[in-house]
Amino acid sequence: MVVIGAGQAGLSVSYYLQKLGLDAGNEFVVLDRGPGTGGAWQFRWDALRLGSAHRINDLPGLDALGLSFETADRTRPAKDVVADYYRQYEDHHQFHVVRPAVVTAVENAGAELAVTFSNGEYDQTVTSEVVVNATGTWGSPFIPWYPGLPSFTGAHVHTNNYVNAADYAGKSVVVVGGGTSAIGFLLELEAIAADLTWVSRRPVDFRDDGDLNLEARVEAVRMQDDAARAGRALPSIVSGTGVPRTRRIQAGIDRGVLTPRPMFASIEPDGVRWEDGTFQKADAIIWSTGFRPELRHLAPLKLREKEGGMQVANGIAFRDARIFFAGYGPQASTIGANRAGRMIARQVVATLSKLQAARNSRQLSTFRFVSDAAF
Numbered sequence: 001m002v003v004i005g006a007g008q009a010g011l012s013v014s015y016y017l018q019k020l021g022l023d024a025g026n027e028f029v030v031l032d033r034g035p036g037t038g039g040a041w042q043f044r045w046d047a048l049r050l051g052s053a054h055r056i057n058d059l060p061g062l063d064a065l066g067l068s069f070e071t072a073d074r075t076r077p078a079k080d081v082v083a084d085y086y087r088q089y090e091d092h093h094q095f096h097v098v099r100p101a102v103v104t105a106v107e108n109a110g111a112e113l114a115v116t117f118s119n120g121e122y123d124q125t126v127t128s129e130v131v132v133n134a135t136g137t138w139g140s141p142f143i144p145w146y147p148g149l150p151s152f153t154g155a156h157v158h159t160n161n162y163v164n165a166a167d168y169a170g171k172s173v174v175v176v177g178g179g180t181s182a183i184g185f186l187l188e189l190e191a192i193a194a195d196l197t198w199v200s201r202r203p204v205d206f207r208d209d210g211d212l213n214l215e216a217r218v219e220a221v222r223m224q225d226d227a228a229r230a231g232r233a234l235p236s237i238v239s240g241t242g243v244p245r246t247r248r249i250q251a252g253i254d255r256g257v258l259t260p261r262p263m264f265a266s267i268e269p270d271g272v273r274w275e276d277g278t279f280q281k282a283d284a285i286i287w288s289t290g291f292r293p294e295l296r297h298l299a300p301l302k303l304r305e306k307e308g309g310m311q312v313a314n315g316i317a318f319r320d321a322r323i324f325f326a327g328y329g330p331q332a333s334t335i336g337a338n339r340a341g342r343m344i345a346r347q348v349v350a351t352l353s354k355l356q357a358a359r360n361s362r363q364l365s366t367f368r369f370v371s372d373a374a375f
């Protein structure tokens with residue numbers, strides 16, 4: 001069988017598949033776009049530290065390596081720490097992740113699924129009875145449409161291509177979005193940008209309990225689960241959880257850096273304009289406006305509902321029980337991905353066992369490279 005993606009979700013599924021007796025590299029293969037370890041974390045911006053993210057839950061069994069994100073170095077960039085820990089984890093478990101392997105299509109091939117991927121030089125296809133899709137969201141940045149958007153002559157930057165504050169020295173910057181990424185950028189840019197404007201579509205819901213409260217988290221996960229079960233597009237996570245009013249954030253509010261303006265109405269070549277006619281010059285607009293699940297490669301399977309999303313419950317696609325989703329919707333956090341790993345691995349093994357019983361031949365495993373080309 002094939003797992004697509006080696007982030008927290010794909011690695012967690014792999015861990016439990018191995019625990020349930022499947023042999024990595026032989027009975028299941030993990031394909032990852034890479035280029036390195038760390039899933040989406042390898043691409044996070046330079047200034048992000050583990051302490052400034054919400055919380056990264058340890059991968060299952062990470063303690064066996066003597067590692068924990070709780071005790072990880074908070075002075076190093078989060079992207080380096082996570083990439084390093086994931087690399088050690090992959091090595092320890094000998095997952096033999098294939099990378100770079102960009103999956104471009106998953107298609108029906110009789111009773112099996114054909115997964116086509118590229119290493120940048122040539123394509124290869126592997127067939128499998130079951131596919132676990134754990135591709136996250138990082139590759140699908142979302143920028144909402146505003147009149148005049150393409151006319152902007154400055155830089156449109158999304159969270160996923162923000163690198164560091166130095167790029168904005170002496171510039172006029174507008175940051176869009178009401179979540180922790182937007183706030184992180186504002187605090188980082190405060191001393192560097194010539195001027196800084198924060199806009200948010202909704203009033204920012206600062207939570208007073210210092211961390212995201214449990215009720216809000218449960219509610220956010222429920223909203224995601226409801227949407228996934230109904231096949232609707234997934235709602236924004238921030239709209240459910242709010243933003244924790246940490247001491248650093250409160251200090252930013254007190255200094256006036258973290259006071260959002262309502263959303264602008266349109267974009268002009270050199271700035272943004274509000275409904276009341278007010279104008280703000282901008283050299284860059286940073287869109288911290290979220291992501292959508294990255295699912296383009298599944299298009300040939302026609303899993304999308306007219307409601308705008310995939311119908312998924314407990315990690316299984318309603319339209320095709322051979323396709324599992326790990327890290328999707330209610331599972332889109334490191335703790336959700338861990339839980340998904342266990343649940344999905346069990347279901348995958350049960351499905352494979354059923355298929356094997358039906359065939360009563362060949363061994364449990366179930367992926368086969370169609371072309372002979374070496375990686």
Ligand code: FAD
Binds near residue numbers: 033101102181335
């Ligand atoms: P990813 O880490 O994105 O892994 C998906 C993998 O699939 C990647 O390696 C990618 O290259 C690969 N892939 C994608 N498409 C293809 C393809 N077509 N072919 C082959 N491979 C492919 N969660 C927390 O719990 N705590 C936090 O502090 C936190 N902070 C966050 C901050 C930001 C800015 C964002 C955007 C998210 C944050 N999250 C946080 C959510 C976080 O991304 C998830 O918790 C978790 O890391 C996602 O794991 P994943 O495995 O689902 O996805």
